Amino acid sequence: MVMSKNIDKIKDTRVNCYSVMTQFQVEEYLKMVKSAFENRGGLEGQRDTLKTNTAIRIRKRMIQDIEAGAVLPPIVIGVIIPQDNFAIIEQLEDNNAFLEFINKIPEDSISIIDGMQRTKALSVALKDNANICNHKIRVEFWIASQINSLIYRMLVLNTGQAPWEIRRQIETVFQGIIKELKEKFSEIEIITLTDKNHKNKRSSPGQFQSDDIIELFLVFGAKKVKIDIAEKVAEEFIKLDFIGSISNPNFANIFYEVMFYLYKFDQAISRYRNGDIEGYFQEGKDLFSSQSACIGFVTALAFSILGRPGNDYKPEEQNQKWQDIKNKTDVLLTKIENLSNDEIGNFLDFPTLNELISKKPGRKNFFEREFFLQAFNLLISEKFNIDNMTQCWRALY
Template identity: 45%
Template structure:
């Protein structure tokens, strides 16, 4: 790959470097097609265009590319090591090309320009000049958090992907960071034959919802309703503005995992109730969402509340300490003591009501319950007080 006319600026706000380069359409498509090959190619990454106006715009874009038009720069996000990041201010063409051409799996993603990329693919298939130069902007950082913040800012006010689709584009990188931050957790995907057999095992898709709930500080994220999604996006931008956001999320996942592992030790010896054994509690996605949301609300406040970085850090330490002490206490419990503490029979009874909105009800129920758990963690003797709080 030949890079031309490299310019670089540092964004001190997000600790990112913005580097704009020129490359041929062929070199660019080779780079990004390699990114998405394992995920079924580029076509699987974007929701199909349904409106006639959107399809007309893309058709016109393809026609213009074939005529030699200059597209606005496509923005790629690249996660690098601390050592590589330190090289950026004085990096030469050869070294930059080497870093760009050999990203770790999941560490390079399109954060603005998927439709332009698809149009470029179609234009090449229809005979466009594959040596035509295009501008590519790389946002280079050591942390995913900075790229997500940049992606949300770039795509706000456009006809955008919904919030979940945007998070999915960077999820491979998030999984890499989770694996490093929460080694006790096991993550499996739709292609993985593994299934939950013990505490601390979760499906990758469920983690995306946990991330959305944590960033939006809501137990229910409605990505199908445009207005609700836009308000959640704004809440997410406020949250990811904090440079320690990802670290706090990973810390919250760690507490979920360790608590799940301890609770899952409990076995009742029967299956009379929906929640008879400990492993069944956090097998429930509403329970996981409720737990994560309750931590987010405790640390950041409810949506609309603004806390300073110092205040957030102080509250985080307090919340994590409470949960760590609770986990340490549960480690010492035998099976009978765990059963008495969990009160799973009462939980099953509270969730036995019939409702057309069972999923929404359970998310609200668990969020409220775990908010009480965090408040009372230092003196709680039974989960009764949690299950009875809703």
């Protein structure tokens, strides 16, 4: 049974998200998060319990403190629910009713956002000392209907601890992003890090690795082809750019649709076969087997839809720009679908691509990302009305 009768709930009207602070008995809490904890927080990319000597010593001290009656900082749980269920939260007044509500939510919609180490310590402490089963702990629930809301809260607000890097913050709710993408566009095949049926390697068009998708999500929101930046000041600018991007409530949906159009391009050109071409890009599916090409495609669209860094378009303008781009893209896709194998080859012009991209100065990955960014920027500026990709491949030169 939950210990405290009343719950403390506040609605964040900025991002349509509820913060609900409540108290649980240790045993009840561990039952609630059992599945999420066993799945590393229920979050793909979430760190497991730390196993360094220092971490183990700290956790042992935490266990001793728990047994002595210490009150831990609140554990933060993220929950995604349908918008229609928000009215139910308004009516909940006590913890028992709230627990009943939470227990009806699918396990894959509940994640431990902040508190893996504390959860591990509680689990060990309970095994060693059954008397702590009735100890109280504080749990804060972030309840939202969209991933956008949780990401915004994580980036703008924090729990008072040392701030995470932006990649870690996005990874924390990554499972929800993947889940929503699968629900909206089931045609896209997502290879997860734990998928035993794959060797974590793309073998067919329309397949994308889960960790590549998170990178695409990051570059789309930050509007940069390079997001692995060590300098803290630069990291903060990226964070601000990302916050500006997700201020549009439709941001996540736009990203999912961008992924779908990446998928559609991938499928359309994958019919092309030619074993006589020298270089990396030989068959149609090779283009978006390159993560650099995917990043260039997604970032170029981010520039045109969201605005360049420091110049964010208003949400209404973003939605309209994306609709215009989709309309023009559909025309080009229809054109490609009606081409023969040789005609697709002429359109793609892989010989020119292979020749130009082989002239890479400096760091390979960043050169290739910039190369494809400029190529797809030109494609968009030409309103997708081109005879072939040759001029796009030459955009950087």
